[in-house]
Amino acid sequence: MGRPSRKDDILQAALACFSEQGVDATTIEMIRDRSGASIGSLYHHFGNKERIIAALYLEGVSGYARLLEAGFARVDTAKGCIKLLVGCYVDWVLTNPDWARFILHSRGRVEASELGEQLRETNRLHHGRIDEVLRPYRESGAYREMPRDCFVSVVIGPVQDFTRNWLAGRTRTSLADCRELFMQVAWDAVRAL
Amino acid sequence: MGRPSRKDDILQAALACFSEQGVDATTIEMIRDRSGASIGSLYHHFGNKERIIAALYLEGVSGYARLLEAGFARVDTAKGCIKLLVGCYVDWVLTNPDWARFILHSRGRVEASELGEQLRETNRLHHGRIDEVLRPYRESGAYREMPRDCFVSVVIGPVQDFTRNWLAGRTRTSLADCRELFMQVAWDAVRAL
DNA sequence: AAGTATTCTAGAAAAATATTCTAGTTTCAT
DNA sequence: ATGAAACTAGAATATTTTTCTAGAATACTT
Numbered sequence A, B: 001m002g003r004p005s006r007k008d009d010i011l012q013a014a015l016a017c018f019s020e021q022g023v024d025a026t027t028i029e030m031i032r033d034r035s036g037a038s039i040g041s042l043y044h045h046f047g048n049k050e051r052i053i054a055a056l057y058l059e060g061v062s063g064y065a066r067l068l069e070a071g072f073a074r075v076d077t078a079k080g081c082i083k084l085l086v087g088c089y090v091d092w093v094l095t096n097p098d099w100a101r102f103i104l105h106s107r108g109r110v111e112a113s114e115l116g117e118q119l120r121e122t123n124r125l126h127h128g129r130i131d132e133v134l135r136p137y138r139e140s141g142a143y144r145e146m147p148r149d150c151f152v153s154v155v156i157g158p159v160q161d162f163t164r165n166w167l168a169g170r171t172r173t174s175l176a177d178c179r180e181l182f183m184q185v186a187w188d189a190v191r192a193l
Numbered sequence C: 001a002a003g004t005a006t007t008c009t010a011g012a013a014a015a016a017t018a019t020t021c022t023a024g025t026t027t028c029a030t
Numbered sequence D: 001a002t003g004a005a006a007c008t009a010g011a012a013t014a015t016t017t018t019t020c021t022a023g024a025a026t027a028c029t030t
Helices: A006-021 A028-035 A039-045 A049-072 A078-095 A097-112 A116-139 A148-167 A176-190 B006-021 B028-035 B039-045 B049-072 B078-095 B097-112 B116-139 B148-167 B176-190
Strands: none
Touching: A006 A028, A006 A039, A006 A049, A006 A097, A028 A039, A049 A078, A049 A097, A049 A116, A078 A097, A078 A116, A078 A148, A078 A176, A097 A116, A097 A148, A097 B097, A116 A148, A148 A176, A148 B148, A148 B176, A176 B148, A176 B176, B006 B028, B006 B039, B006 B049, B006 B097, B028 B039, B049 B078, B049 B097, B049 B116, B078 B097, B078 B116, B078 B148, B078 B176, B097 B116, B097 B148, B116 B148, B148 B176
């Protein structure tokens, strides 16, 4: 387990800079300063700035995926799964607000980068896994009929949009306070009538 | 009226570059090339790259707002308003897919930029206007009880997420085909029980 | 129409930033 | 202890953004 590696130092420093200055405004030099690494070290670990961004992004996404996976093991109802999807999302954001802000703001950038394909692949897997877990309930008719690719959007879209606003300080209501609401809204939206 | 101004040329060239190469990958030089303008001209009209991005963003958002405003004039039911919010969104995206892709991918960047405050102000106004139109129906009890700042997320979150996926070519279902579905989902989510 | 101010265009020069490269240092398995 | 591989360093280079000075077009005044 040991101490954080230089590589992690760099990622953490990058996240801190991104949070304080925004991604565009942070220079390699700032990340170098803050992490204590040298330019050479930095470019050794990540070949360029884009890849620092992508690594941070993918690492964050996989954190949420792990949380979700742990949750799947504890849940065995159609309703429980939907609430879990929303609840985990909120929990992860509450625990890692800076990281969440970064991710919500950088999806486009990563998609457009050379690592876009990898991200898309990760997403496919993620969605595939959700699909797999939901399949038995879907097949038993517990969910409203709708195209697969709309389903996840219906479930996660509302919290995601609210979260973006909350992270930007644009809401009066706190995210924690409407966790239940969004779980309920998601379930109402997809339960069979 | 008249022909597109040099300023518009630059914005259009920028959008084309952004669509083809991604925002990060397009350089001022590319925009200069494509628009036929000179560096000087470019910097005269917009002080820097950030402001080109912000101008394009804000112009797009205001296009959607205008479409919505036109719709408000034709609608006078609680349900009609909700469906309009979703329908207009879809219509604008279908008409301006490149622009929409750019906007959905650049929100974070613009928010973090020096024009972030202006964007937030625009958003406040936009939300305020929606609130204003919806108020009579809300007060008459046509909508489910929930915090104001959650309401818009519940209505627009699902289409928005789906749209992002559709624009990235990640969906099998076409956006046009699920326009009705998302309108219905939004209405079901907020109608009083 | 001539004069004047303002907006706009140009591209070279400067500044800022990202990336490469060469040379050393540590780590670790043998 | 030795050699290979991973890592670190920072100067040098390349790229990209931004500034600056000057000149052309346009509108405005008399």
